[in-house]
Amino acid sequence: MGLNWTCQIHPYAKMAWSILSFVPKAFLSQVNRDRNVQALLEAIHDAFDLLAGAEGISVGVNPKQTDILLAMLQHVCDCGDFIQTYAKNTQFRTSRPIDHELR
Numbered sequence: 001m002g003l004n005w006t007c008q009i010h011p012y013a014k015m016a017w018s019i020l021s022f023v024p025k026a027f028l029s030q031v032n033r034d035r036n037v038q039a040l041l042e043a044i045h046d047a048f049d050l051l052a053g054a055e056g057i058s059v060g061v062n063p064k065q066t067d068i069l070l071a072m073l074q075h076v077c078d079c080g081d082f083i084q085t086y087a088k089n090t091q092f093r094t095s096r097p098i099d100h101e102l103r
Helices: 004-009 010-052 061-088 097-103
Strands: none
Touching: 010 061
């Protein structure tokens, strides 16, 4: 129930509650975005681990494999660019685990 019942009693209480509840919601949203970027970085790492352990894959021998690898690498580069831009902007981060991964 929380303070929501108070907001129904007085309009000033409603306005104050909306202002005060905005900060935690914005912070939690940012924490969630940070976690999603961290998960993206881990997915890239896992993709390269998978490729490193794969046998019989060689570029140029099988055109379909080559196309798949090139598309995957292009996607990884795009994701890497996004993560690098995200990690440089300290205004949009709540935590620093990404910094350690990029070094």
